[in-house]
Amino acid sequence: EAGVAQSPRYKIIEKRQSVAFWCNPISGHATLYWYQQILGQGPKLLIQFQNNGVVDDSQLPKDRFSAERLKGVDSTLKIQPAKLEDSAVYLCASSPLARPSGAYNEQFFGPGTRLTVL
Amino acid sequence: AQKITQTQPGMFVQEKEAVTLDCTYDTSDQSYGLFWYKQPSSGEMIFLIYQGSYDEQNATEGRYSLNFQKARKSANLVISASQLGDSAMYFCAMRPGSARQLTFGSGTQLTVLP
Numbered sequence: 001e002a003g004v005a006q007s008p009r010y011k012i013i014e015k016r017q018s019v020a021f022w023c024n025p026i027s028g029h030a031t032l033y034w035y036q037q038i039l040g041q042g043p044k045l046l047i048q049f050q051n052n053g054v055v056d057d058s059q060l061p062k063d064r065f066s067a068e069r070l071k072g073v074d075s076t077l078k079i080q081p082a083k084l085e086d087s088a089v090y091l092c093a094s095s096p097l098a099r100p101s102g103a104y105n106e107q108f109f110g111p112g113t114r115l116t117v118l
Numbered sequence: 119a120q121k122i123t124q125t126q127p128g129m130f131v132q133e134k135e136a137v138t139l140d141c142t143y144d145t146s147d148q149s150y151g152l153f154w155y156k157q158p159s160s161g162e163m164i165f166l167i168y169q170g171s172y173d174e175q176n177a178t179e180g181r182y183s184l185n186f187q188k189a190r191k192s193a194n195l196v197i198s199a200s201q202l203g204d205s206a207m208y209f210c211a212m213r214p215g216s217a218r219q220l221t222f223g224s225g226t227q228l229t230v231l232p
Contacts (some may be wrong), residue, residue, distance in 0.1 A: 042222025109163035
């Protein structure tokens with residue numbers, strides 16, 4: 001079974017530029033997550049999709065970040081314009097249909113995209 | 119609000135020895151799940167083990183076991199017979215009953231010495 005795919009693996013841009021990341025989840029997984037992981041910290045959820053609908057985007061800086069999941073499969077995360085503090089690894093994860101709260105629901109992570117903003 | 123605390127930024131262990139990575143959590147929910155992930159230098163998060171708040175027995179997965187002490191709100195990871203390939207960042211995470219997403223701790227960098 002193929003894992004979660006992400007591209008690009010690395011991206012270097014200057015501040016105020018735009019950037020987009022792509023994620024292809026595991027086939028059949030209804031739930032897709034985007035996390036931001038700043039160096040030295042644990043991942044922080046940015047947005048969660050279930051199929052092509054947004055479940056939680058409370059921690060997404062909506063003035064500059066946007067995400068979409070077309071047809072409930074692939075997803076793109078965009079930053080426009082980028083700031084220095086956006087330098088981080090952006091992780092995409094997917095899981096089968098979300099189960100009731102507290103129940104086991106393993107998330108499978110992709111390799112991440114390392115963004116450097118100069 | 120939920121919080122995960124990992125107080126060990128870095129740990130060293132000799133190959134073939136056991137090591138315990140600490141994790142404490144804070145939640146007001148009665149139902150929750152606790153997870154440990156491994157993140158090697160390649161960056162991918164690898165799921166290791168899961169413990170549900172109502173599970174009466176400590177979870178085990180091969181060389182990994184979770185020492186779950188509910189009253190103390192701790193969920194320490196024990197790795198037995200460490201191997202060089204175990205060198206990585208280890209993250210503790212929680213999925214509380216009222217939320218859908220994982221909340222991660224700050225991680226522990228484990229280095230296995232030959």
